[in-house]
Amino acid sequence: MTEQRIPAEFYSLPYFDSFKIPRYLNFKRKQEQLSWEEIITYVNLNLDYPFYEMIREISNPDNLTVLVNKYNRLPMNYIPQDLESIHPDFNSGEFKLRQEARVAFEKMGRAAGQDGIMIQAISTFRSFDYQEEVYFRKKSPEISMEEYRKERDRVSARPGHSEHQTGLAVDINDLEQSFEQTPAGKWLAANSYHFGYILRYPKGKEYITGYDYEPWHFRYLGPKLATEIHKLRITFDEYYIRYLSQIL
Ligand SMILES: [Zn+2]
Incomplete structure (x- = not known):
């Protein structure tokens, strides 16, 4: 498995949250088909956790x-x-x-x-x-x-x-x-x-x-x-x- 890195351009998204970088990386590992924009959006929604957690x-x-x-x-x-x-x-x-x-x-x-x-x-x-x-x-x-x-x-x-x-x-x-x-x-x-x-x-x-x-x-x-x-x-x-x- 190749280690994913977040491409630099996504760091400047207004909703990019640097505290969530480990979660972005972890979610991308599990959901490789998703774009980085989707990964960041979904993690910010807490979708990397089951519903009704977090x-x-x-x-x-x-x-x-x-x-x-x-x-x-x-x-x-x-x-x-x-x-x-x-x-x-x-x-x-x-x-x-x-x-x-x-x-x-x-x-x-x-x-x-x-x-x-x-x-x-x-x-x-x-x-x-x-x-x-x-x-x-x-x-x-x-x-x-x-x-x-x-x-x-x-x-x-x-x-x-x-x-x-x-x-x-x-x-x-x-x-x-x-x-x-x-x-x-x-x-x-x-x-x-x-x-x-x-x-x-x-x-x-x-x-x-x-x-x-x-x-x-x-x-x-x-x-x-x-x-x-x-x-x-x-x-x-x-x-x-x-x-x-x-x-x-
Ligand atoms: Zn209704």
Whole structure:
């Protein structure tokens, strides 16, 4: 095996962290097919550790660009203070989003309506306690916790790790992967970024996000960031490391 060296040009990347050099080298040894840019991004995300190891508690939960994933946990008692009910035309229940996300969601709903597409929120803000209920909903005594987590982690967040706790995420119309084939699913995939929403768990990026493809789950980031992410075709996790982590 040839010993890899990090080419000099990568040392000047704004997100290069010299304290992580041993981890970069170690990860490259295990994942030789990845580019150095990917290695550095993934290690900064902690992807060289299994999901739910190396967890950091989020200190800026109110920030609109907050990154919540399997390595970044929201404080247990965090509840956004500006939650507002979505207009009944776009709401299948009593669902609430943070103000800016709520306004943008309704704008998106009206634009979709003009194209003959109906969109409705079917889940939005979820508290830590409610997420705990959701995560353990399918647990039975016969199944070990280890086995349960292995299956459940692909489709449901552990409490504190759900983007829904930010009040900036919304599930739309239908929790089925076939949603991508529907007019609403197609419309959202093509247009949501104009309104500041991105598809947060894309197909083929499961090894980064830690979740199965979710064509119904959208995250509000504002039109500027959503447009950049949509055009770059990367996940928010990667975008956060490359463009946001140094300025926060
Ligand atoms: Zn969701």
